[in-house]
Every structure is written in C-alpha cells, then in structure tokens.
Amino acid sequence: MRSSLSHIVIKEVKELLTPGTLIPIIIFAVIFGSLGSAFGGATSQLSEPPKLGVINQDNSTMSHFVQMDLEANSKIVYNGTDVQAGIQAVTQQDGAALVVITSSFGSNITNNESGVVQIYWIMKGTGILDSISSSTADSVLAKVQKDLSKALIDTHADIDSTVILNPINATQNTIFKGKEMAGINPATISAVMAGQSIVVPLIVVMVVIYAGTMVVTSMGSEKENKTLETLLTLPVRRSSIVFGKLAGAAIVGLVFAAIYMVGMGYYMSSLTGSSSIDLSKYGISLNLLDYVLVGISLFLALLFALGLCMILGIFTKNYKAAQTMTLPVTMLALIPMFVLMFTDFNTLPLVAQVFVFAIPFSQPIIAMNSLMFGQVTIVLMGIAYEVGIALVTIFIAVQLFKKDILLTGRVKSAEAKRRGSNSLWTMMKRK
Amino acid sequence: MSRLTRQGTGPVAPSEDDQMAAVEVDQLTKKYGEFLALKDVTFSVEEGEVYGLIGPNGAGKTTTLRVLATLLEVTSGHVRIYGKDLVKQADEVRKIISYLPEDAGAYKNMKGIEYLNFIADFFVEGEKKREMIQRGLDVANLGERIGDRIDTYSKGMARRLLVARALMIQPKLAILDELTSGLDVLNAQEIRRVVKTAAQQGTTVLLSSHNMLEVELMCDRIALINDGHIVASGSPQDLKAKYNAANIEEVFVEVVK
Numbered sequence: 001m002r003s004s005l006s007h008i009v010i011k012e013v014k015e016l017l018t019p020g021t022l023i024p025i026i027i028f029a030v031i032f033g034s035l036g037s038a039f040g041g042a043t044s045q046l047s048e049p050p051k052l053g054v055i056n057q058d059n060s061t062m063s064h065f066v067q068m069d070l071e072a073n074s075k076i077v078y079n080g081t082d083v084q085a086g087i088q089a090v091t092q093q094d095g096a097a098l099v100v101i102t103s104s105f106g107s108n109i110t111n112n113e114s115g116v117v118q119i120y121w122i123m124k125g126t127g128i129l130d131s132i133s134s135s136t137a138d139s140v141l142a143k144v145q146k147d148l149s150k151a152l153i154d155t156h157a158d159i160d161s162t163v164i165l166n167p168i169n170a171t172q173n174t175i176f177k178g179k180e181m182a183g184i185n186p187a188t189i190s191a192v193m194a195g196q197s198i199v200v201p202l203i204v205v206m207v208v209i210y211a212g213t214m215v216v217t218s219m220g221s222e223k224e225n226k227t228l229e230t231l232l233t234l235p236v237r238r239s240s241i242v243f244g245k246l247a248g249a250a251i252v253g254l255v256f257a258a259i260y261m262v263g264m265g266y267y268m269s270s271l272t273g274s275s276s277i278d279l280s281k282y283g284i285s286l287n288l289l290d291y292v293l294v295g296i297s298l299f300l301a302l303l304f305a306l307g308l309c310m311i312l313g314i315f316t317k318n319y320k321a322a323q324t325m326t327l328p329v330t331m332l333a334l335i336p337m338f339v340l341m342f343t344d345f346n347t348l349p350l351v352a353q354v355f356v357f358a359i360p361f362s363q364p365i366i367a368m369n370s371l372m373f374g375q376v377t378i379v380l381m382g383i384a385y386e387v388g389i390a391l392v393t394i395f396i397a398v399q400l401f402k403k404d405i406l407l408t409g410r411v412k413s414a415e416a417k418r419r420g421s422n423s424l425w426t427m428m429k430r431k
Numbered sequence: 432m433s434r435l436t437r438q439g440t441g442p443v444a445p446s447e448d449d450q451m452a453a454v455e456v457d458q459l460t461k462k463y464g465e466f467l468a469l470k471d472v473t474f475s476v477e478e479g480e481v482y483g484l485i486g487p488n489g490a491g492k493t494t495t496l497r498v499l500a501t502l503l504e505v506t507s508g509h510v511r512i513y514g515k516d517l518v519k520q521a522d523e524v525r526k527i528i529s530y531l532p533e534d535a536g537a538y539k540n541m542k543g544i545e546y547l548n549f550i551a552d553f554f555v556e557g558e559k560k561r562e563m564i565q566r567g568l569d570v571a572n573l574g575e576r577i578g579d580r581i582d583t584y585s586k587g588m589a590r591r592l593l594v595a596r597a598l599m600i601q602p603k604l605a606i607l608d609e610l611t612s613g614l615d616v617l618n619a620q621e622i623r624r625v626v627k628t629a630a631q632q633g634t635t636v637l638l639s640s641h642n643m644l645e646v647e648l649m650c651d652r653i654a655l656i657n658d659g660h661i662v663a664s665g666s667p668q669d670l671k672a673k674y675n676a677a678n679i680e681e682v683f684v685e686v687v688k
Contacts, residue, residue, distance in 0.1 A: 225536035233500045233530040234553045404503050408463060
C-alpha cells in the first residue's frame, strides 16, 4: 500500500501534468532554444573582423598608417575616393561602416590637433543584435587609435600629449533606411528606439494576457457552473453570445492594460527622461496618422487574441483547465516581443520574416518601428492580414458555438461509451 | 388528457381549431462520434400535457432533452416544436421553450433578483418585464433571501430559483431534466407542485426522471427509454395495466427483461 503522502503526490502530479500543460512548456523551451542559437550566431559576429570601406583623402604617413591598420584588423570591402559609391558598396557588401580619413588628417595631428575621420555607419536594423557589427567596427577603430598613439609616441614625441592620446577625432553619421543622421551612431539609436518601442510589445502582451484570460476563464466558468446550457437556450443568437463575451473581455482587458500601462509609462519616462537624444530631429517620429495606424493594428491584434481564446475556451472543460489554456496564446504574443526586441524585422531571414509576420501580434510592433521610418506599405499589409485572420478566427468561434463540441468537449464520445457500458440498466440487463 | 388554455398574458393561447402537437419527434437519431446515443426515437407530446422520459443513467434522456432544447445537433430524423422545425428554425424555437438542465447553475456573483432580471431582459421589457419578474419571485418563494448572492443559497433554494427562471417566462414548452434531482422531500414536493401549476395554466412540460414515483405523480404520459431507444410508452395507468405491474418501477423491469 502506498503512503498517504505519495498517494496524494501522484494524484496531484497526474492532475497537473497533462498534455495541455506540458505541450506549451515544451514549445516555449524549443522557441527559447531557437532564439538562443540565433543569438549565438549573432554574437559569433563579434569574433569576426568587421567589413569596412575606406576612403583616404590624405596622403600623410599617419593616414597611411591608419589605413593599413584598418586593413589589418578588418575586411575592407571598398577602397576608393567617392563617399556615395563607398556607402553603396559597403551597404551591398553588408558592411558596418565607411571610414573617411579627411585630407587634413596628418597635418592636423602635426599641428597638435586631432585628425578628423568621418565614419558613415550603415545601420541594418534597430534590434539589439543588429548593432553588433557596428560594435565590432567601433572596437577596431578604438584599436587603430591606440596603435596610432603608440606610433606617435615613438616618432612624434613633440606633439601635445593630449593629441597623442586621442589622435583621431571621429565624426559619426548613421545611414538607416535611406536617412542620413549626423552626429549619432547605431548603438545610440538602437538604445533610444528600444526604450521607446518596448511600450507597444508590452501593451500587446498585457492585453492578450488580461483579455484572453478573461474570455477563456469566462467559458471555463460557464461550463463549470453549468450556466452555459441555460444561456444557449435563451432567445439570443450564438453570434450575439460570442460578440458579447468578446466585447466584455475586450473592455475589461483594455481597462486592466491601461491601468498597467499608466504605471509602466511612469517607469519608462523615468528611463527615457535621462536620454538626451531626441530622434524626432532626425525625422524618426510618429505623427497622428501613424498613431492611429498603430492603434488599429493593436485593436485588430486584440480581436484576434480574443477570437483565438474563445476557440480555446470552447474546448476547455472547467475553470482550472481554462487557466492553462491561455499559455499558448500568451507565448504567441511573447515570441514577436522577444524576437523583435533583439532583431529588426527587416534584418531577419526570409523564413523568419514570414513566421514573425504570420503571428498577428507582431503587427503592432512592426507597425511602430516601420512608421518611425515612414514605411507605410508593410503596415497596411499587416493591417489587411490582421483583419482577415481576426474575421476568420471569430467566424470559426461562432461556428463552433453552434456545434456539439461546445457542450460535449473532446472526450464526450469516449465518456458516452463508458457511461453507456456502466449504466445501471446495462448492469440490470446483464443480471 | 385535458387541454387547457392559459389565462393571462402568457404566450400559450391555442385556438380551438389548433390541433398541432406541441412536440413531434420522428425517428430522431443522435451520434457522438461513433457512439449511437439515440436510435430512431419517436414520440409526440400534446399541448398542455406533462410528458415524462424515464430510464436509467446513460439511457439517452438528457441527450433527447438537449436535442429538443437546441443544444445538440440532430444526426438524423425530424423534430418539430409547435410546428417549428428544430434545425431550420432554432432561433424561433428558443423563443417558446425553456430548458432546465439537471445540474444547472446560476451566475454565482449575482443576487437572486438580479438573475431573474437578467433572464427577463432577454424576453420582454417595461411593465411586462415587471410582471414576469413578479411571477419568478412567486415561484422561487425565497422571501428576503432573493436579495442575497446566489452563492450563499442552499441547493434547494438555488433549484427553486432556477425553476422560477424557467417558468416565469411562461414558455409554451418547458423542458425539465431531472427536475428534483438531489433535493429533499419537502423541496421536491414544492417544485413538483409549481410545475404542475404551470402545466395547468397551459405550459406543455417535457421532463426526464429516474424517480418512478415522481413520474407517476406528475406525468399524463410517459416513455420508457433504454439504450437510446424508446421501449414502451403510454399513460402510467395503461402501462401498469398492460404489464400487470403495481407501479412504474415494475413496468420498467418487465419491459427490459
């Protein structure tokens, strides 16, 4: 005989460890594993020499030293004289930056001024991982400066010590999605963008969790309390019941999310308040129409979430089962949040782009980032996709509401057989 | 069998020449996947009649009632309720029926009066709504407790509220599954009395039960259902006479031997 404790433990484990609870966790683990390997691939870029373009407009020994040092520590993909051609070549070669050594570089240093180097950063995306290549290029430039300092100590000890220690004065320009932004580098833009664009993914996740949970638990509660059957026999259309439940959950979910976002807003403003970079002066900002588009995208994502949760709710058996039903939807909302936090949608491989685009919860996040750079087409495509998938999801929910499965669940057939074979009458007949 | 016409504001007021059956079930078959739950079930219920389906657990009583209440799909066969096709006119059928499931619950966060109000809103408004709620209050007979939250009610009180909900709308057809299941004698007797009164006022009642005494007390006619098909039907008196039985329980055993 088992001990009482083990008996209860076994019963609890059996009750809690069901395919419904296990499968979402496994999917979650697989997704995080995939993300990990993606990050691993991205971070391996750190050990590779960055791809740079070089234009040497000077003819001094110092500029030649810098050029040779750059060639030794990076892969040069352009070596010419034209800045625009250089930018184009580096962009095409997936390079990190074009380094222009200005014509007065050597003479400036001998005149006790830092030599000017213009850096044209080619920014690929706003994600954290997208700035890796520019980070490695930054390291190379730091090394070049250090090497030049050492060389100057040996050959030009008469130069001012401040200049010897900082012989290069780098001016930063970033080129991203056709915009040239002077005096700023990709890492700074990424950091500010991450601070600003985190709000939308958070709203998506919060709304999905709150509103989605409401719908599923409402269904679980109706089934557990046996109120659903009464509701379904009242003179009200099935579609009205579905839309009534969706609207109720949407209102409460949005109220909860709004309360949450007020707190989050204060938190974010305390972070972004310390940032002195105003991206709007570089043309990276949203106008009223952009906010409306993001709002529409967000609303449609919510509608899809509610429709999906309603479908899951139809299959739930009780309140407890409903609690685990929201996990897959929550994870579906977390995937784009994590992926698009680390990488820009535009820099993802095509297969990953299709996968991320197919998740409707990605659309408000993509919309926010795209509209900042004036890319409206992809946002409109996303909204059209959201409209389609939300309508399909709600249509399926309404249709399922007319089916036996709403009341009988998946196990009814087996249950009915069991009940039939164990019925009092069958037993009486056997006698 | 007596045919009664409702006095008052209810929906049941058949004309003298209206001979249509309240419920016509013709060769109703219901499958859950591969499992055949109902096999060619055929019966009819006249207006104002109290008709009982009796049988053991799993015999198909609840499935039959759920199909008639528009909750489950019809696999094959035909069902008409007051002349309306159950499949094609489900929305119309729902306007004239009231279904009380065996283990029905009410929204526990509501007060009793709020629940009656919530249900009444689906049917009528204004003065008619007030009359409907008053009928509900009379049937529930919960006194001041009607103002308390439903989750504080005993099982008997909750069932009385649910019966009140089902009957206050004065449905043409009341479908009642295991009407007094789990109730003590006094509560069961009170609820039977309320349902009988509703029937006398013109509501057709289709109920299921495995309580043979209850069936004898309440039903004008009964159908014995076993393994998904009807094995005998008639008035309790006729069935007892036919099978030379002292009560319906003995009829039951005799029929399925």
